[in-house]
Amino acid sequence: MKTYLAPVNEIEKEWYVVDAENKVLGRLASEIASRLRGKHKPTFSSFIDNGDFIVVTNAEKIALTGKKWDDKTYYRHTGYIGGIKETSAKELLEKHPTDLITKAVRGMLPKNKMGRAQLKKLKVYVGAAHPHAAQQPTVLDI
Template sequence: MNKTYIPTKQSNTNTQWYLIDAKNQTLGRLSANIAKILRGKNETTYTPYLENNTYVIIKNAKLIQVTGKKRHQKIYRRHSGRPGGLKSETFFELQKRIPNRIIEKSVKGMLPKGPLGRKLFTRLRVYSGDRHPHEAQQPQQIYLV
């Protein structure tokens, strides 16, 4: 009788680091691919309820692109929790101020909600420039089309 292989936490001990260049990439398509890699859907041992040891490094976040008029029409909102504490800014303003937050917010929305999604989100590293401090991990470069 054949038995289905079910991975456990102990069976997935190897850590994999991926490096993705966000230069001239479309925000939604890039974020969907990042979320898929963080979930482990590109691995043969994918299990929905387990986290894998995959880390993703994004560089050149300040050079991300959006289609259409979203550069000036897309609005990012945050609230301090105090009365009148709603702050709003467009994609263009946020890209000048904190370009990392655009990709982080997009990927976080595509990860599962709950403890697993919060744990997976901690494995994402976003850098606005071309440099990152993770050379010792020998990340594997991924080219997305």
């Protein structure tokens, strides 16, 4: 029996909307990453982007377990000597609430061109409103 390989022009990409209110960050991010890759579809292939579009709302109401609001640290480097900067999850939520979900999902996607293309299908918004009503996204309960 031969393995079925869906042609790129026949792949249908759905739109889903996820409400992140009171959802645990890691559990939500792993399900979103799986959907972005298309692993929930029977036609999944690791070298073809057949994942769906995900719209995440209420990013500012995400939950973290334990003391992770203070203990979880995000690092970045300015490029200068001694220029490492660190930000706690609480500070990141206050300044850029959408980055918390985006960084978690990015870490769960492949580190190559395919992963960067799949991350572009993730849309994260503060609040319940989003500009993708024309795509008629279906509600995804995670």
